[in-house]
Amino acid sequence: MLTKKQIEIVKCVQRENPKILICSGAKRSGKTYVLTYIFLGHIARYRNKGLSFILGGATQASIRRNVLDDMENILGKELKLDKTNAITVFGNKIYCFDGANADSWKKVRGFTSAGAFLNEGTALHNDFIKEVISRCSYEGARVYIDTNPENPMHSVKVDYIDKDGQKLDSGQVNIRAFNFTLFDNTSLSKEYVESIIKATPSGMYTDRDIYGRWVTAEGIVYRDFTEDLYIKSIDTLNFTSFFAGVDWGYEHYGVITVFGETDNGDVVLVKEFASQHREIEYWANIGKTIKDTYGDIPFYCDTARPEHIQRFRREGLRARNADKSVLSGIEQVARRFKMKALKIYRPNGIKLRFSEEIQMYAWNEKTGEPIKQYDDCLDSVRYAIYTHYGDRKARVIKRSELDL
Ligand SMILES: Nc1ncnc2c1ncn2[C@@H]1O[C@H](COP(=O)(O)OP(=O)(O)O)[C@@H](O)[C@H]1O
Ligand SMILES: [Mg+2]
Incomplete structure (x- = not known):
């Protein structure tokens, strides 16, 4: 069952189907989960077409931990990477790429993709994100990005989130961005949420990790020291x-x-x-x-x-x-x-x-x-x-x- 916030994202996909959809916000707020769900729905539309999709994350290990485990739960089957770091889903291939380094973009060069899911946008190299987006050239391709907030001048914020609502000449929505707070993840127990809040340092860490705000670091570092x-x-x-x-x-x-x-x-x-x-x-x-x-x-x-x-x-x-x-x-x-x-x-x-x-x-x-x-x-x-x-x-x- 999706949370109320996650349903809002699904509805946006049903109504506007933006070409680039970004879920930005607090840690553990349900961003990756809903985009995994939406990404699978997107792939299902191309059932048995033998197309290629991109799943990008900082490292292969973080892709496994953050995305593939939830994907297994949603699909109810085990997902094993083949020799080319790909999995087969609905008769299509999802290729997993690690995108943290300056030369990561080279790995996706020449690829033609019908859609991409980029996990933890701020942990990826900017050139990698740009290259992946330009590789999504197949008819109807979509790009989904989840990210934790960082410095407000970060390229993920400036280049995409700040362009929320941008439309193409055809009227098609190009970019849509959503912000998540920890409280949006109603699948977590109250006690768990409370324990996270108690353990999160005041100031920037609370603003970013709990409320999902893109704030600069300012003032004294150790505000909780008494x-x-x-x-x-x-x-x-x-x-x-x-x-x-x-x-x-x-x-x-x-x-x-x-x-x-x-x-x-x-x-x-x-x-x-x-x-x-x-x-x-x-x-x-x-x-x-x-x-x-x-x-x-x-x-x-x-x-x-x-x-x-x-x-x-x-x-x-x-x-x-x-x-x-x-x-x-x-x-x-x-x-x-x-x-x-x-x-x-x-x-x-x-x-x-x-x-x-x-x-x-x-x-x-x-x-x-x-x-x-x-x-x-x-x-x-x-x-x-x-x-x-x-x-x-x-x-x-x-x-x-x-x-x-
Ligand atoms: N609708 C849901 N139903 C069940 N569990 C969920 C749901 N949404 C998120 N979760 C779980 O909550 C935790 C945090 O969600 P996740 O999407 O990984 O957060 P984020 O990407 O914002 O850090 C994960 O363990 C995930 O499996
Ligand atoms: Mg996540």
Whole structure:
């Protein structure tokens, strides 16, 4: 059963049948699901014609995860890719293309398609999207795009969404765009929706991920950080493991932050080392001191200085390359602040570089990334948390609250 919002899209296809149809908006709002359904309906109209259709996504893995699994559910049969990355549906072929890279468009060159479905438009290369649209030259071909919002200057927004309602000379609607919010997906339980909202950082992340708005990043980055996240003592906490983040610096601060995970899943910044004008000797010694104190823990390091990482390894430290994805990393840290699951140990009388930076660290509206200032300690925090946990959810329910 489709949601009310999804029925609105289906009705638009029945009435206007736009050549390019875009569903933009919140994560998990039902965009991909409805377009999968509509794409299949489109293919069914060409039953047993042996035509070619395009299914594009960032990677083959994301196509499987985002589209093919739901397509199997809707069709009620298993879909296996053949050697050419194609599946056969209603006597036609759907070719799957990964479109994230600058040269991805070359793969679809020369293709003639009767329709395309592009999953997660902003994750695709602009040239790939343009090429796919121009490949859809068969009579009656249609293009369906779903996308999460990003910067409002993004080409998906400017070139297509902002042209919502555009008509061809014949009167045929060329482009139609719809916006989805998380609340549009009524197939999700209330509790689930509530837990997503609680775990989504305030500001840009909430605007984009919950309301589906194309907003710029602006103001302070970590808005959900509050003073109550400082703790004065860690004596009563039960730490089960430790890890560290490293941001190399000389003119800027060099910073190593050490984190402990407690037995209820909270993470605490237990120690910060921040200094300017220090050579690698100094940091290697700090590394060894940390190992003596906390054990043979992983150090997630800025990859800008591979020779420093090598030096740490020669000293017998478990130095690893940090995952430096900025937006996802910040989201992960911010989510933990919002859920009060990331705390800062600050004993009385101690000044932390962290405290200085957390109040100053701000977005650059033009680049959509943070301003590269007051970011040294916070980069080390992001490297540690994001590389250690990836996109794993911060605990929603504390283990101590579960009836085990
Ligand atoms: N009408 C529906 N009926 C059942 N499940 C749905 C329906 N619409 C969406 N879903 C499910 O909700 C989840 C999110 O939908 P999806 O289309 O993937 O969202 P989006 O593409 O906006 O992130 C998926 O697990 C999907 O299978
Ligand atoms: Mg989707």
